[in-house]
Amino acid sequence: MGDQRTETLSEYMIRVRRDIHRHPETAWTEYRTTALVARELEKWGYQVLLAEEVLDLESRSALPAAGQLELAEMRAREEGVDPELMQRMAGGKTGVVGILKRSEGPVAALRVDMDALEVTESAGPDHRPAQQGFASCHEGICHACGHDVHTAVGLGVARILAEDQSWQGTVKLIFQPGEEGMRGARAMMERGIVDDVHDFFSLHVGIRALETGEIVTGCDGFLxxxxxxxxxxxxxxxxxxxxxxxxxxxxxxxxxxxxxxxxxxxxxxxxxxxxxxxxxxxxxxxxxxxxxxxxxxxxxxxxxxxxxxxxxxxxxxxxxxxxxxxxxxxxxxxxxEGSDSDGELMQVIRAAAERSGGVHKIVEKKSFDACEDVTYFMNRVRSNGGKAAVMMLGSRLAAGHHSGSFDIDEKCMEIGAEVLSRAIRMRLEEETRQKS
Ligand SMILES: [Zn+2]
Ligand SMILES: [Zn+2]
Structure with missing residues (x-):
């Protein structure tokens, strides 16, 4: 028999993150990433929705030209993506949603983004991905904004919530394509993905929070x-x-x-x-x-x-x-769109962060002063009477976002998954209690 030792949560997220980091994909070509996430979600017992099930196809912005999509599809096939799954996703139908329903009642969601950038990754000796052999193998493309980290955190949350039998309600994990250039969220929102969601969480790594162990419970000032x-x-x-x-x-x-x-x-x-x-x-x-x-x-x-x-x-x-x-x-x-985080959910994130290991600094709120298409989800949830907050996950950075030398401290991933899964559970518990 081989090694029967179960991977720790941290080991799991580091492995997934490095795999995604090595195979970055830009907007609407996240075929391999979508397939990887779908496989993992299935493994943790989630119902998996894909392609037209999660996208309003007409609302996809700036779809690449057919030739570009075909090249990316060929690459994904060569990299081992299941042909049947490939068929469903072909033509830029990327993105995946995992649902774990334990009971009727409250629905909480976490949204992460999965796309990479057209940036060439540093091959320098002090760039850790290059040094440790997980730098991008796709020429001219790399994860320079940490969306590989967000995806790994999303799967970490998926695992924690699947293994914990104590909560009731429904969890939706949304893995969005094409955040860069603000191209993907609207298509998922228009498909109705968050229409039943009452509590909506999202995150970004290393923006307005530059220490590992730091959590900013919410942002306002999304332009x-x-x-x-x-x-x-x-x-x-x-x-x-x-x-x-x-x-x-x-x-x-x-x-x-x-x-x-x-x-x-x-x-x-x-x-x-x-x-x-x-x-x-x-x-x-x-x-x-x-x-x-x-x-x-x-x-x-x-x-x-x-x-x-x-x-x-x-x-x-x-x-x-x-x-x-x-x-x-x-x-x-x-x-x-423009948006702000809701104070009520920021309080929940604070309480979750206070109970989570590795957190040593909690900041209530910062101004994002940039754009994020997560705001489409936030505003839709709000218009249905729900709440939304975007947490900033602190991490030391090797270089700024969108630079070829960008890198994060992988320790932040376990902290992020722990805080977010706890916040989701706390919120579901609170609402299940209120309803009964
Ligand atoms: Zn970015
Ligand atoms: Zn980003």
């Missing part, structure tokens, strides 16, 4: 954002013989950029706009260019302010198109 592509179509013409027949998409695109930077700021709170890129025309200097694309984003201190920024930006793109006689289509490439 609302829209990621947009303005695509201009004009008409080509010979620039010498009949320029009057040409309609320049390049000039319209350029005018839209200047116009959008001039949107008046909103008096009710913060707002931002950034033009990230413009490309137009081709290589021929004697042709009136018929194509242009402007990639930009708006942000707002509240959903309303961002809505104002987006509406103004769209109006200006249309105005620029009109000015040059071309057409424009402004495409939504990703979005998030």
């Amino acid at each position: 609302a954002t829209s990621k947009l592509d303005a695509v201009f179509h004009g008409a080509t013409a010979h620039a010498g013989i009949c320029p009057q027949e040409g309609k320049s998409a390049l000039l319209a695109a350029a005018a839209s950029c200047i116009g959008m930077q001039g949107i008046p700021r909103h008096g009710d709170g913060s707002s931002r706009i950034n033009i990230g890129g413009i490309s137009a025309g081709g290589n021929s200097r004697n042709v009136v260019p018929d194509y242009g694309i402007v990639k930009f984003e708006t942000r707002g201190g509240s959903t309303e302010i961002n809505r104002y920024m987006e509406a103004e930006a769209r109006r200006i793109c249309e105005g620029a198109a009109l000015m040059y006689g071309v057409s424009v289509e402004v495409r939504n490439m990703g979005s998030a």
Whole structure:
């Protein structure tokens, strides 16, 4: 017989995290990660939902081109993903939800994200994943935001709650695709994944909490954002013989950029706009260019302010198109709403953290001051009368988020799983008591 020793929770999460870290996948191509999570959830006795069961397909933002999806699917097959599962997920249907129902009554959820970034991982001697042989084997992609850690914590919570027979109610564990670029949450929310959820938890590692053993019980100040592509179509013409027949998409695109930077700021709170890129025309200097694309984003201190920024930006793109006689289509490439964490759930996280080993610093609240599409889930749960909170899991970092040298302290994972599973149990107990 082989080694019969059961893996400790910490060993389990480190193994899972390193496996995911070594095989990172970007938005809508998280095939291997989804399959891994599904297999683990099944092992712990969860009902597993996948593909159309967890996604409103029309609400997926910025799906990669078909060719890109096929390449990622091929890679996942080569890496051993079950062909039947692959078939179900093909075409960018990633993401998975695990449900453990013990009784009718309260439903609590934990959401984690699973996607990686188009960042090349450091191969330097002081970068631990490289040193210890679990650095990314997918060229140009790596987990530089800690979503591998979130996924491992989600599975740690799955295991703790499965092994503990003391609680009643239902737990939903949501493994979301495509958080980077704000592309995935809305599709799951629109599918109704959190419609029955009363208590909603989520986390991020190493943001506003930079010590291992530190917990921030909630964040407010999630900015609302829209990621947009303005695509201009004009008409080509010979620039010498009949320029009057040409309609320049390049000039319209350029005018839209200047116009959008001039949107008046909103008096009710913060707002931002950034033009990230413009490309137009081709290589021929004697042709009136018929194509242009402007990639930009708006942000707002509240959903309303961002809505104002987006509406103004769209109006200006249309105005620029009109000015040059071309057409424009402004495409939504990703979005998030504004939101805050609820004090009631933050109290529960505090109480859970106080009882958890390894926690030595508890901070009540910090301002996130960035965007996260978790806000779609939070606001949906709230609109149904529920509560939501996003906990910041403290960890020492080797380098900042989205850098190729980003790395966390793996000790934080056990702390995160312990605090979150305890918070979920406490909340379910409280509500089961209230109802009976
Ligand atoms: Zn990120
Ligand atoms: Zn992140």
